[in-house]
Amino acid sequence: MYHIRASCLELIRDLDYDTDITFDQLNDNILRVFSQYSVNSDTAIITYFNKDNVELLLDQIEILPTNGDIFHVFVKKVWDCCSLCLQTFSITDDQLPMECLGKKCGYQYCHKCIKTLRGLDGQPFFCMFCKKQYAKLENGPKRNELIEKYLLWPQFSKKYGSESVTSLGIVLILDNLQSDLECRKAHLLSRSTTLLNKLFKRNVDVNEDMELNEVDQLLQQFELIQNQIQQIFNRMNHNTTVDNCLFEYREILSGNEDCYPSFIHLCQSLINYIEVFDNYSDPSLYQHEVTDYEETKYCVNDVNSLSSEDSLSSIKAILDDIMFRKKCLIPLRETLQLMLTDDLGQHPYTNYLNDEMRKVELMELSIKIIENKIINLHTIFTDINICITNYKNILKDDNNFTVDCSKFIRLCELLHMRIEQLEIEENFPQLTQLTNEWKDIYDNDNEFKPKIIQVLKAVEYDLVNKYGENRQYTPYTIPYKVGIIGCRSVGKSSLHNRLRNIETEYDPLFSPVAIEKSTFCYLQFDKIYSSNTDNNNNQIPISFIDIEGCTDIDSELKSGNYFEEICKVDCDLYLIVFDREFSKLELSWKKYIENTMNRKYLLVRTKVDSLFLDCYQQEFKIQFNNSQIIDEQKIKRILNKCHTIACKTQYNNKLEKVYLTASKYPRCDHLISNAYFSDFDKQQLIDDIIEIAIHDSREERLRKIAVITTAKLINTCFRRGYVVSVMKYKIAAGIASSIPFGDEIPRYFGREKVRQVFGVHNNSYITNKWNKTTNELQTYLMKYKLHILKNDMYTNAFSYLFDRTNTIEKIAVTRDDEGVGVKRKLVRSTYTKKIRMKDGDNNGKILKKIFPLTTSRALIAIGGAADAGIRLAAPTASWGLRVGLSVGLAGVGFVLAIPLCAWAAISNGKQMHNYLHLLCNDLLVLNEYFITTVINQCLQNNDELTADFGASTIESFPNLFELDDDMDCVLINRRQTTN
Ligand SMILES: [Zn+2]
Ligand SMILES: [Zn+2]
Structure with missing residues (x-):
């Protein structure tokens, strides 16, 4: 019996197997246990730790102890995205997944977040998934070579077609090399041109730009190789190929009625003549059949089995064969020539022999011609091979030489990332500025600066600039x-x-x-x-x-x-x-x-x-x-x-x-x-x-970028503090000062705790400030007359926005004793509702244009699952996310759902933290409603933009969670089974 204890993201399963199980079966079995995380042999690996506590890939069954000891294995995969910054993991330095050192946890954060949070002096860090605390200077989450080697790189190699480069060296065809090079060049050029144009618009000096210089360098190297290819191309005689050389060679060896007999017959006849000379007998006595023995001796079958592939090895094999034939033929010819000079003109059969010698010379000459052709091919092939090797080498990074195209992939990904970032910055300058202002917030311990009202104002400013009255858009x-x-x-x-x-x-x-x-x-x-x-x-x-x-x-x-x-x-x-x-x-x-x-x-x-x-x-x-x-x-x-x-x-x-x-x-x-x-x-x-x-006013795309960018800001600036230090109540205070907690705070914390929370301030000051901002935020939000479905919210912080006209509650809501673990049922019809504006008419075209609710729908789907593990699995299982997806995936709600699930996992701790994260969830929902309303209102004010173009006017709300029946692909229905 094998006793196995398998862990994956804190989920632990004990498994027993008979010893006759094969490794593949075992592998499948273990992965299937965690199917809720959508792991399979393509997306996950199984690892174990050896005696020296080094993590290794479980790749053979012999490692398992048969003596009944429990063997610990760990299922690893690349998780969907960094739950702090919402960035997907990638092979670029900043986006590498860093794994929590808790063996059973292994939750991943991106390298950049870890770098920012821990700073140069290794600030304390708190894993929000397994609650492991890393003290100051203690090693934090780190890279996992196995994950990078077996999961991350293979995905990117596939994405960037590395296999086409790998196969270049097997068969040496210049055209393949050329088209691969052209294709990669086009990719690099298109991305770097796009980036350059964007940088140029902002007057950025690109001379010192490391990545662009690297791309330039690579493009120059491409140029060199293209020259080499051209030179080789000119030298090539395009009628000479391995295939037709080999064909000619076989023809020569099998003989030619007018010139010479087959190779075996010629050799055999020379041997006859030597014997005739020795005995002075009649050569006709020695004519005999070629036997099997001789066929073996002269390797007849070898000639037929030679490969006509365009490769160095097949050329080498042909040259070896020619060498062998020459070794057979030449000594025989030389012996006879010697005998001829000795007995010159005396022997009666000299004439026959001279005739035979001409045949030998003819065959030798023909072989020589072929040999030269092949030697010529050999030099060309060697050059092509050098060219291909060069090409492969320039595509690889020095520090990642085992992966084909590693440099090309890295550069493409980096360019892509920067283009995406610049696009956001172009479209949302205010929001970008705010993010930059707040991102190093941990450097000063004084007061928590981020305020939700500033986030909303920034996004509003950016949107109104695009769509509003004096729009720049x-x-x-x-x-x-x-x-x-x-x-x-x-x-x-x-x-x-x-x-x-x-x-x-x-x-x-x-x-x-x-x-x-x-x-x-x-x-x-x-x-x-x-x-x-x-x-x-x-x-x-x-x-x-x-x-x-x-x-x-x-x-x-x-x-x-x-x-x-x-x-x-x-x-x-x-x-x-x-x-x-x-x-x-x-x-x-x-x-x-x-x-x-x-x-x-x-x-x-x-x-x-x-x-x-x-x-x-x-x-x-x-x-x-x-x-x-x-x-x-x-x-x-x-x-x-x-x-x-x-x-x-x-x-x-x-x-x-x-x-x-x-x-x-x-x-x-x-x-x-x-x-x-x-x-x-x-x-x-x-x-x-x-x-x-x-x-087209591009509102759907802009809304998506707006929602995601704002959500990132909320996640990084408002929640992240929790990860840095779980005890930093000041951060909660920061939110409290900008959010109307109303009577929620006393209810959750009691006066004593509130005092701890606001330790540095005195009560009256806080109360005043709090009331002021409450009014400010409320007034501000009311300006937009937005209505939020009560059921989309986890807290009552924004109760003044609840849509009270909506009396038909189709969502069943139950709260547990603590009043926080919200269970909801998904009732589809409810979600076909469009956003409501108080005074606007609900039938206008604008209202059809865009819809909110994607965030809340995602939240609800997750909210139903109580177990943290299942919550995390919910979006994963339904979408089957792969590595390298940009944040622009699917619906907005989808992208947000992933980190929300992760954050939900920590909501089991102290009530304050629980409340803080529920509140942040609400901020995300509010944020999406808000952005949608702002855009809708701007569009409504712009009559000229209301013309409906194209085919995509939709009548009912698109349902993210259920796609059409005749769509036979994976998607989302499975989500509901997790409830
Ligand atoms: Zn991150
Ligand atoms: Zn952890």
Whole structure:
């Protein structure tokens, strides 16, 4: 019997197994026990500690003791994001997961948070998950090499297609190297150009920018390798390949009727002649059959088994074989030559022999020619190999040399992170300033500065600046983000190039087009368009984002994954690209974009050139050619037919509008390429995108960024203090002074504790200040007339905002004895409610535009689960989060739910802390309501912005937790089972 005690995030399970269990079975079994954390063999590893307390990967069953001792194992995975800053974990230094040293805990924080919180002098730290306290200077959470090696890096290697680089060295094909290089270059260029443009706008000096310099350096190295490739390419004789050399070589060895017999026969006949000379006998007596023995002796089968692969090893094998043949043939020839000179002209069979010698010479010559060709190939291959090795080396970081592409991945991730950060800063300058002001708050111990009213004012300021009366926002300042999605090889990259009018691969901003994967994660290119309809001839910035294609293979896993990809790029408009009949897979994306994300989409059918030709052939029974171009009627008819076909779907429904396109590069069908209609709907598509960009107020994307950024601020500045020192009551005091606790404080703490909490201040002062801010915040919030459903809140702190008109309580709320462990039931119909404004009309278009409640819905879903472990599992299990997701994932509520779950885990301690965190939860809910209301109100005041564009006007509230039935992917229904 094996006795195993497995732990995962403080959850402990004892497992017993018979000794005949295999390692794989054991592995699966252990992971299955923690399925609530959505661990599986792809996302988790099992570790143990050896005698010296070193953590090792459990990779064989022999390690387990059979003597009945309990063996401790630990299930590790990369958790969804840092619960302090909401940043997802990544391979960049700042985003590395740092693991709590509590063996059973292993909860992770990002490196940056740990660095900031502990400071240079190692400040005390408190793990909010397992409540482990790290004293001053004591080692805090640290990196776990096993997690990085087995979980983190493999995910990123996959994401950035490292396997294509790994496979380069196996078969040496120059084209593969070239296209891989082009592709990686395009990625680096697009990201660094985007970043540069952003930095340039803010007048940042980029000369000293370490990452950009590193990218430059890498791009220069790419250039060098491209030169090398070109040189090798010029030296190559493209008719000479390993394959045809080998073919010729085999032909030579098997003989040629006019010139020489097969290699074996030739060797054998030479041996005969030697014997004839020795005995002066008739050579015809010695003609005999080739036996099996001789076939073995001359390695006939070896020649047939030689590999024709383009690799150094196959070339080496051929050269070895040639060497062997020469060793057989040359000594025989030399012996005979010696005999000939001895008996020159005397022997009767000299003529026969001379004849034979010519054959030998011919064969030797033929072999020599092949040998030279192969030697030549060998030098070229060696050079290609050096080139590939160089390429691999420059893609790797010195300190991470075992992982292919480690440097490339790191740089891409860093650039991505910085671009995302700059986007936030561009859009929310006030909020950014506030964060910067407060982030080092732990340096001074005096008074807790962060005030919720300041957060709200900052976000309001930023939003009103965009949407309000004197708004700075125009479609000309915020780039419109257009994502291109579709299955792999449907022509996304071609479309991408065409939309930007890039027709040649020599353009530095060319998006690589290849049959193999040409896009890792995504490629972003910015382009400025001028509007046709806008009289002021304004410039409209549009960012096109080419998202990696979805593969049909293992569609269940991949398409679930693809929703994440779609979400992550967070675009205002999506182009759904397809090249066949519109399928259910594409339908699921369409619904997801429309309903769940509340974004716009357009449908684009690619590769219409061949569709056109087929239709023409069918309709007129002749093949289309240039002479028929003049008949515009016919062409119009066929184009209409193409439109009708493109609108058809696999599920008996018609699509409303589809744009037709054909690619210019690699090439549109030559029959069409010069025709006046060869662009199909391209121009129309571009015009429509521009038109939508002008009229779309991008509010959903901005709201999401606003909510997440504010939530980060609340989490880092208001809650984080708890982690630094659990006993720092001053922080609670800080919140108390800005939040109307009302009669809650005495109820929770009693007067004695309140005095401890406010130790440094005197009561009357606090009371006054408190009342003042209460009024201030309340007045401020009332200005916006926002109504919050009582059930969305955990405390009564904001009771003055509760929507009292809503008497139908569809949510069952029960409170436990302490009055804090709130249990709620999810009643779906309640959530179809839109935000209410006191005086506004509820039927206006604006109210349909955006909806709050995502945060609270997430909270409610979690609130139902009592056990801390399950709470943490709730969002994880339902979404199946993977490493490297940006915060822009799914709904806002989703992103917030993760750390909220984690914070919920600490709510079991002292009441004050409990209350503090419930209050912070409420702040998040309030925050989302507030931001939504501000945006809605601004939009309402701007009549010109209320025009409804695109297809995504929605009538009912999109339900985050339940997606459509015909969407056969993972998603969220499972959540409800945790209640
Ligand atoms: Zn963090
Ligand atoms: Zn811990």
